[in-house]
Amino acid sequence: xxxxxxxxxxxxxxxxxxxxxxxxxxxxxxxxxxxxxxxxxxxxxxxxxxxxxxxxxxxxxxxxxxxxxxxxxxxxxxxxxxxxxxxxxxxxxxxxxxxxxxxxxxxxxxxxxxxxxxxxxxxxxxxxxxxxxxxxxxxxxxxxxxxxxxxxxxxxxxxxxxxxxxxxxxxxxxxxxxxxxxxxxxxxxxxxxxxxxxxxxxxxxxxxxxxxxxxxxxxxxxxxxxxxxxxxxxxxxxxxxxxxxxxxxxxxxxxxxxxxxxxxxxxxxxxxxxxxxxxxxxxxxxxxxxxxxxxxxxxxxxxxxxxxxxxxxxxxxxxxxxxxxxxxxxxxxxxxxxxxxxxxxxxxxxxxxxxxxxxxxxxxxxxxxxxxxxxxxxxxxxxxxxxxxxxxxxxxxxxxxxxxxxxxxxxxxxxxxxxxxxxxxxxxxxxxxxxxxxxxxxxxxxxxxxxxxxxxxxxxxxxxxxxxxxxxxxxxxxxxxxxxxxxxxxxxxxxxxxxxxxxxxxxxxxxxxxxxxxxxxxxxxxxxxxxxxxxxxxxxxxxxxxxxxxxxxxxxx
RNA sequence: GCGGGUGUAGUGUAGCGGUCAGCACAGGGGCUUCCCAAGCCUCUAACCCGGGUUCAAAUCCCGGCACCCGCACCA
Numbered sequence: 001x002x003x004x005x006x007x008x009x010x011x012x013x014x015x016x017x018x019x020x021x022x023x024x025x026x027x028x029x030x031x032x033x034x035x036x037x038x039x040x041x042x043x044x045x046x047x048x049x050x051x052x053x054x055x056x057x058x059x060x061x062x063x064x065x066x067x068x069x070x071x072x073x074x075x076x077x078x079x080x081x082x083x084x085x086x087x088x089x090x091x092x093x094x095x096x097x098x099x100x101x102x103x104x105x106x107x108x109x110x111x112x113x114x115x116x117x118x119x120x121x122x123x124x125x126x127x128x129x130x131x132x133x134x135x136x137x138x139x140x141x142x143x144x145x146x147x148x149x150x151x152x153x154x155x156x157x158x159x160x161x162x163x164x165x166x167x168x169x170x171x172x173x174x175x176x177x178x179x180x181x182x183x184x185x186x187x188x189x190x191x192x193x194x195x196x197x198x199x200x201x202x203x204x205x206x207x208x209x210x211x212x213x214x215x216x217x218x219x220x221x222x223x224x225x226x227x228x229x230x231x232x233x234x235x236x237x238x239x240x241x242x243x244x245x246x247x248x249x250x251x252x253x254x255x256x257x258x259x260x261x262x263x264x265x266x267x268x269x270x271x272x273x274x275x276x277x278x279x280x281x282x283x284x285x286x287x288x289x290x291x292x293x294x295x296x297x298x299x300x301x302x303x304x305x306x307x308x309x310x311x312x313x314x315x316x317x318x319x320x321x322x323x324x325x326x327x328x329x330x331x332x333x334x335x336x337x338x339x340x341x342x343x344x345x346x347x348x349x350x351x352x353x354x355x356x357x358x359x360x361x362x363x364x365x366x367x368x369x370x371x372x373x374x375x376x377x378x379x380x381x382x383x384x385x386x387x388x389x390x391x392x393x394x395x396x397x398x399x400x401x402x403x404x405x406x407x408x409x410x411x412x413x414x415x416x417x418x419x420x421x422x423x424x425x426x427x428x429x430x431x432x433x434x435x436x437x438x439x440x441x442x443x444x445x446x447x448x449x450x451x452x453x454x455x456x457x458x459x460x461x462x463x464x465x466x467x468x469x470x471x472x473x474x475x476x477x478x479x480x481x482x483x484x485x486x487x488x489x490x491x492x493x494x495x496x497x498x499x500x501x502x503x504x505x506x507x508x509x510x511x512x513x514x515x516x517x518x519x520x521x522x523x524x525x526x527x528x529x530x531x532x533x534x535x536x537x538x539x540x541x542x543x544x545x546x547x548x549x550x551x552x553x554x555x556x557x
Numbered sequence: 558g559c560g561g562g563u564g565u566a567g568u569g570u571a572g573c574g575g576u577c578a579g580c581a582c583a584g585g586g587g588c589u590u591c592c593c594a595a596g597c598c599u600c601u602a603a604c605c606c607g608g609g610u611u612c613a614a615a616u617c618c619c620g621g622c623a624c625c626c627g628c629a630c631c632a
Contacts, residue, residue: 006625009624010568010569011568013567013568014567014568014583015567020623020624023605023623025622026605026606026621026622026623027605027622027623027624028622028623029622029623029624077632078632081632082632084630086558086630088558088559096629097629097630141558141630143630143631143632161632162632194631194632196630196631197558197629197630197631198558198629198630198631200624200625201625202624205631295632296632297632298632300632316631440593443593443594445593445594462592464590464591464592465590465591467590468590470590493584493585494584494594495591495592495593495594495595496591496592496593497591497592497593497594497595498583498593498594498595499593499594500592500593500594501593501594502583502594504593505594511593513592515590515591515592516590525592527592527593532593534592534593
């Protein structure tokens with residue numbers, strides 16, 4: 001039997017996966033805690049993500065601040081784009097975005113100032129579209145959470161709406177780290193913050209959320225990602241194009257047919273699919289949907305969302321966006337920093353540059369035997385450096401001239417092109433739990449069929465009864481397994497059947513039971529969660545056996 | 558943010574002016590050689606918060622908070 005979202009929420013609260021934050025103070029909408037089980041599951045999912053992006057794809061991690069000064073988000077466009085002006089109907093209460101209302105009458109309207117906006121609404125006589133009632137003055141609503149840094153007035157700052165900006169502004173050290181060669185990827189796993197108007201459905205829309213983002217930088221003339229998976233283009237996925245096609249084809253075909261324009265987008269779609277499959281998402285309920293032009297973010301030219309089907313419908317869990325050169329260009333313009341990369345030209349190009357030209361006779365007079373050194377120095381100088389000095393002596397103006405000469409340039413300064421796969425970890429956890437939860441036939445008891453490497457515990461150790469030394473033997477086995485680096489769930493309360501059920505409910509894949517035979521011959525039973533089938537094995541064989549069972553799941557990506 | 562609904566032990570619920578606030582499951586302790594939430598005994602544990610009406614409020618009214626369903630929003 002398939003489980004619903006409500007069943008997941010009930011289980012999550014009861015068994016310590018997640019619950020609403022701040023409950024003793026009435027709660028606060030849009031914030032959730034991960035409990036003992038949920039925290040372990042979340043870490044396991046993130047470690048698979050890191051394994052793929054960092055270990056296999058050779059991307060580099062970064063950990064940058066959650067709080068960003070205003071300048072960063074001015075440059076990225078977020079302070080402007082994230083501010084909405086909302087106006088309400090005084091009669092029926094309907095809410096509108098003020099700029100959208102004006103745009104309907106003046107299609108090329110651009111926001112300039114608040115006063116202008118108010119005047120335009122008055123002059124155009126805009127009223128409620130539903131009931132014709134008068135509208136309130138527009139209210140400013142910023143989708144970012146702000147704070148002040150330092151004493152006094154403080155410096156206006158925001159909690160980052162995405163982890164991406166921390167990567168863009170650190171482009172130079174990563175360019176150096178990757179030996180000045182493109183393409184390369186930088187990944188960040190961390191929190192993002194948005195002041196959502198109406199957070200809903202537990203982990204689906206949070207005000208503080210976990211994200212895992214990769215910013216991949218390309219030479220604009222060669223946007224290709226040669227990743228770890230050579231077979232990626234033969235992977236079949238379901239694609240929904242913005243022209244309304246719904247097709248299941250290989251990524252290679254999608255490229256050939258022009259459905260996907262950029263090779264890295266196809267590759268990252270494949271990577272997303274493999275990641276979700278590896279953590280145990282139902283692959284029959286995964287699709288990739290291309291954004292319509294009007295729903296694209298301000299920075300993006302093309303974007304494919306990965307959507308997963310749940311009882312709440314298809315929900316977006318990952319976005320793969322072509323951010324082009326937008327962000328880096330913005331940061332160059334706003335900060336003045338050199339965020340270019342140097343590209344060696346195949347054919348050096350000729351350019352005209354201004355140079356100082358020394359007058360040899362004058363130089364011989366002034367610098368004597370060092371005159372040639374002085375000449376070389378001057379002629380290498382940038383002509384913007386006025387009043388050149390050599391060996392502490394000002395070089396008089398009549399000792400040189402400025403000439404324009406033709407030089408060959410071997411490098412050009414370019415702005416990297418960015419493609420970004422961005423994962424919403426909380427939504428992935430929520431939908432994975434729903435895909436994993438089922439009720440056992442007959443009894444109706446819930447089972448979370450998490451894969452062993454995602455499960456909060458790899459194995460449960462259970463004495464058949466907590467007496468006759470069975471519990472002591474079980475604890476010895478538990479300790480042995482912990483020393484072998486397994487995460488172990490030990491339970492001796494209630495009856496054996498209860499303990500199996502409790503372990504099933506939080507997704508523990510294997511249970512080891514210590515019974516009377518264990519005391520005689522050193523064997524235990526090993527029970528598999530979904531089949532409930534048992535086999536008897538020697539306790540010394542447990543570590544190797546379990547390792548093999550678990551590894552099989554980690555390595556099939 | 559708007560409209561509608563809901564808020565009772567850890568979970569799921571009954572009670573709808575006067576109840577020791579009931580039940581089931583879960584949880585703790587005990588008994589039973591006990592392999593799939595078995596049984597028996599026993600214990601713990603709740604009326605979302607704040608105001609009001611009333612002799613009396615979990616129950617009626619108002620406000621807040623949270624959740625659910627729509628609408629809007631979701632870069």
